[in-house]
Amino acid sequence: MKRADIEAFFATLAAANPHPQTELEYASVFELLTAVLLSAQATDVSVNKATRSLFVLANTPQKMLDLGLEGLEAQIKTIGLYHSKARHLLQTCQILVAQHGGQVPRTREALQALPGVGRKTANVVLNVAFGEPTMAVDTHIFRLGNRTGLAPGKTPLEVEQQLLKRVPAAYLVHAHHWLILHGRYICQARAPHCWQCAVASHCDFKPKTTSKSS
DNA sequence: ATCCCGAGGG
DNA sequence: CCCTCTGGAT
Known part of the structure; x- marks a missing residue:
């Protein structure tokens, strides 16, 4: 062209x-990161359906950790790829708590160091949450x-x-x-x-x- | 049978 | 490079 x-x-x-704006539903940067991580090979509709109830139970990294692996899997099962997504999300939450004060980091390097977060997910967070001109x-x-x-x-x-x-x-x-x-x-x-x-x-x-x- | 806001592992 | 992970909608 x-x-x-x-x-x-x-x-x-x-x-x-x-x-x-994104069609994923979120009320904080952590929820955005979670929703995008869960959206791999899934529709936004199916992710929103699951996160609406998930975020009532757990809308912070610590609450997500408290939910546990089986509790989290039960919440996101309908999304698909749920074993790896649950495991990655909990590993990510551990790192957020241990290394980032429970906050979502603002750099590509720190974001992509999180399990389950690749270049595309990092680009979405950088663009939507932090206003950077990235292209996911x-x-x-x-x-x-x-x-x-x-x-x-x-x-x-x-x-x-x-x-x-x-x-x-x-x-x-x-x-x-x-x-x-x-x-x-x-x-x-x-x-x-x-x-x-x-x-x-x-x-x-x-x-x-x-x-x-x- | 194909597709959905991919990422990790071999 | 390839393969696997997975339920739900069309």
Whole structure:
């Protein structure tokens, strides 16, 4: 895509959704970190369903530790991948208590040192909680980047670096959410809504079916 | 059968 | 590089 097309794309996304935000529900940075950690290969809807009751029982690292492994697993079982997520979350809580005074650290290095927290989760926390212009590349942004040619990288890291270069600076802080929402509701994996996509005319991707025709 | 705001381990 | 982890929705 040409620079002017990219500019126009983000202008459209910004106009349609001036204040984009995550669809994960959270009331603190710790809850945000927890929700994002739990969201791997799961839908936001299923994560929210579980965390609404989980956060009543445990909304701090210490309370999460008090809940215990089996108690936590029971709360997040419906999300999927629950054995490793429960184990990682408790290990993370131990580190938060022991090394960070019960707070969520603000640097990429400290975040990615937490079990269950990789580059993508760290990017989300840095962006959503601390306002940094990071680009968390999840399945939606990866797919959208490749389909449209906006960021045709072969790995999430490559796509992230391409987006950080190509997204106009003025749109960088919110670009993560605009792209994720576009990927989730328009450039979706199955039957994308190309007829309501702002960059369809600049996009080479031709789906076999769209939800309009089928 | 495929997909969902991935990360860790081999 | 590959594989595994997992329930729920479509």
